[in-house]
Amino acid sequence: MNSSDDLSSTPSALLSAYSGTRPERLPVWFMRQAGRSLPEYWKVREGTEMLESCLRPELSAEITCQPVRRHGVDAAIFFSDIVIPLRLAGVDVDIVRGVGPVIGSPVRTAADVDRLTALPGGDMTAIREGVGLAVRELNGRSEPVPLIGFGGAPFTLAAYLVEGRPSRDHLAARAMMHADPAAWARLMTWAADRTAEFLLAQIDAGARAVQLFDSWAGSLSVTDYSERVAPYSARVLSAVEGLVPRVHFGTGTSEILTLMRDTGAEVVGVDHRIGLDEAVRRLGPSTVVQGNIDPALLAAPWDVLQRHVEDVINRGRSAAAHVLNLGHGVPPETDPGVLTRIVELAHAR
């Protein structure tokens, strides 16, 4: 039972699409729509550290709802960070502005892995409360808007844990999977279970879908993804199987789209590198796709961007259903008015 049961009789455009039925209205939302591109976000977050703001329920709920109020998007996505379950488990991790997640003690050896994986999962109360507050507002709208929960895929979490900070090629993490497969398996299993708990808490509090972000999966060879990463992403997605639709997203993943789908996702997020028609050709026509406006085009003149968005929509017609989104997160310097215009364009069709 959750607080969004009252929505079940009127499925939203988003949930129709996620379940494979093309709705009348093209649903649209934007990865990273909550947060850094909005002035109202910087106003409410003033004086609060990034991860701290994710753990204050009133604040995370407020930030989650801001883009829904402003843009009229078809979904909220919970404002949080993929490293939150690590922080809640007791890992020394912080978000450094201009850098990204920084880990106090990077996990480099089997002994480091043992110390880390001895940590049990953390208390998800703040997550449940934040989602619950947001869902209450979203359900109270004249047209209720579903909330998407999210979490980081085990490889992307492991890449941060092993490297200690964002890196280009994730060499240390990719070395560990070959140099010490047993330690790698323990690390990935632990990371998978932390994200699964994070997703379950969000679903329990009213999330109607979840998205698994494997931001760095595109750095992997097809073989490494298949053998040393996908099984752990499948572990996460199977933990929420049957509860809500599952979206799986990464960048630079054109070679592994079907492998990502086969971890247990009903919906595959596609970045800007290949056309949605080509993605559908690879995935087959029964997979739902999400994407893939090039974030770089958000800075182009409107007529150029409009042509691009229309091209994305046209290429998405070959899929069972399509949820319009970017191919990656909203860049921080984006003019939010441009996002509102894309929503209007999508809904006017």
Add this chain to the structure above:
Amino acid sequence: MNSSDDLSSTPSALLSAYSGTRPERLPVWFMRQAGRSLPEYWKVREGTEMLESCLRPELSAEITCQPVRRHGVDAAIFFSDIVIPLRLAGVDVDIVRGVGPVIGSPVRTAADVDRLTALPGGDMTAIREGVGLAVRELNGRSEPVPLIGFGGAPFTLAAYLVEGRPSRDHLAARAMMHADPAAWARLMTWAADRTAEFLLAQIDAGARAVQLFDSWAGSLSVTDYSERVAPYSARVLSAVEGLVPRVHFGTGTSEILTLMRDTGAEVVGVDHRIGLDEAVRRLGPSTVVQGNIDPALLAAPWDVLQRHVEDVINRGRSAAAHVLNLGHGVPPETDPGVLTRIVELAHAR
């Protein structure tokens, strides 16, 4: 006429492979073999800035030859940097340790592009002298070793010029190509001509092959690469057509391998993301391939790395010819002894 004419009667394993004939010995060299992974490099460069060291002929020649002496590789690659032709043209650019190339005044507007492209090419004397000195040593070896010249592809140079520093997604550069196609065309033409001059100087001084590095091409959509980038890479490669074999390399480029070949390259460099057999399937059996040992595996135990190298060699057998290399540059922290062992393994087969 150049100083390496005396080699023409005894083609090396590298040059045989580059010309499409599989030599008896599998040729091997490593991207970034000259420089940061070698203690003898840090010793001779002590007190000299990175770009300055590229412009002192005795120093660049010495650094170019160090990995040939140490590892017994089948090629030298000239020690320089893709931004050297920009520096020689008068652009305020420096290499900041831990960051990469930083541009004093990033090129963001059409007026910025006009100011930049008014700069004529610079004086290539230091490049010619450095290559000439290296070639003299390499030709004097009991078994002469060819030198590969190199340069940056226009997109990668433009990405640095527009962003001002390394970036993950090259959003500003990718926005400019759509927002102001005319300015983009001027910028890319200028960058192509600077790299062409850089390559021609190296060939004139004795380089027996050239490699064009488009490090960031993998961030582009297939359409953008084809329409807004490839024509300028073709401009570079056509400037050296018929002079020496041309290698074209980038990372994350599995979707655009044939487009990169079709800019005029006899050899395509492949990163670690797809197997060489799959690359050959896409390129056809007449293309020569170079690659693609995963640099992450250099940090794994030798038995793991050895199995990986043997797998790479086996997958390369379907190509007309194969030059063994990494899928990207040697990581700075690499134990150079591991590289020597890979050369021994390749040559023992």
